[in-house]
Amino acid sequence: MKILAFLFFLAFTAVNGFLFYIAKVTAGEAITFFTLCSVISLMLFFSSEVQEFSIAGNIVKLKEVRKDAEKAIDELKASRLTMFRFLLESTKKFSGGFGSISPKDERIDDFLFLFENIESSELIKELADKIAGCADLFMKAQLRNSLSNYVINIDFQRSYTPDELTFEALKTSNIRQDNGRNEDENRKEIMEAVSHYRTLYNIFQKTKPYMS
Numbered sequence: 001m002k003i004l005a006f007l008f009f010l011a012f013t014a015v016n017g018f019l020f021y022i023a024k025v026t027a028g029e030a031i032t033f034f035t036l037c038s039v040i041s042l043m044l045f046f047s048s049e050v051q052e053f054s055i056a057g058n059i060v061k062l063k064e065v066r067k068d069a070e071k072a073i074d075e076l077k078a079s080r081l082t083m084f085r086f087l088l089e090s091t092k093k094f095s096g097g098f099g100s101i102s103p104k105d106e107r108i109d110d111f112l113f114l115f116e117n118i119e120s121s122e123l124i125k126e127l128a129d130k131i132a133g134c135a136d137l138f139m140k141a142q143l144r145n146s147l148s149n150y151v152i153n154i155d156f157q158r159s160y161t162p163d164e165l166t167f168e169a170l171k172t173s174n175i176r177q178d179n180g181r182n183e184d185e186n187r188k189e190i191m192e193a194v195s196h197y198r199t200l201y202n203i204f205q206k207t208k209p210y211m212s
Contacts, residue, residue, distance in 0.1 A: 081126055087114050088130045092137060101149045101179075103193035105141040108200070115203055128210035135204040142197045150176055150186045150193070162198035169194060 091111040111134055118127055136159075143165075144156050151169045160168070168174060169190045175183055 077123075080121060081123065084114070084118055084121075084123065084127055085130055088127065088134055091134060103146050103150075103189045104196045105138055105145055107141070108138055108196055111135075111138060112199065124206060125210045128207040132204055132207040132211060135200045135207070139197055139200045139204065142193060142200065146193045146196075147190065149179060150181070150189045152176055160197075162194060162201050165197060166191075166194050 088111075091107055091114060093107070095106060115131060118124060118131065124131065139159075140156065143154055143160075147154055147165075147169060148156075151174050153174045154165075154168065170187060172183070175186050175190070177183075179186070181189070
């Protein structure tokens with residue numbers, strides 16, 4: 001913090017001097033800015049010792065301001081966690097429309113969008129159990145609802161790695177011949193289905209360090 005105060009003082013003083021040099025500020029303004037810079041720099045320098053300061057007769061208590069800010073941040077974080085938990089549960093529900101043959105479970109896109117927001121909010125640790133539950137559910141759904149349209153002899157209860165699943169699904173003996181598609185078309189759909197499975201698998205792995 002002391003180094004920050006010193007750098008702030010140097011930078012502000014340099015800018016203030018330059019503005020005065022090119023006549024963008026008056027001498028009085030330059031002095032005012034310099035005084036303000038000095039006060040702020042001293043506050044930063046002695047931030048661990050300063051308890052309060054006065055502006056125009058109004059006392060500002062730093063610890064109280066910091067305490068209120070931390071409380072507000074904690075409340076906001078708690079609200080976001082509640083919202084994300086609710087939305088994660090909501091992603092498990094089907095839309096209610098007619099199902100269609102597809103290499104991707106219809107719920108995955110909403111889950112991925114939600115996970116990106118959770119990750120950017122740095123809340124994976126707090127929501128690891130919910131995220132893992134959704135990822136596991138959708139991985140099984142990829143096997144049961146998507147891959148089963150193109151492949152036979154897949155164990156729906158097994159937790160495959162993406163490479164294991166690719167190996168099993170692309171065996172010629174496991175590719176369906178009764179779904180109106182030729183082998184090349186089925187292989188293409190299989191690879192897409194496995195790619196979505198891989199994405200979910202990677203998300204599931206990200207939660208492991210935080211699981212009890």
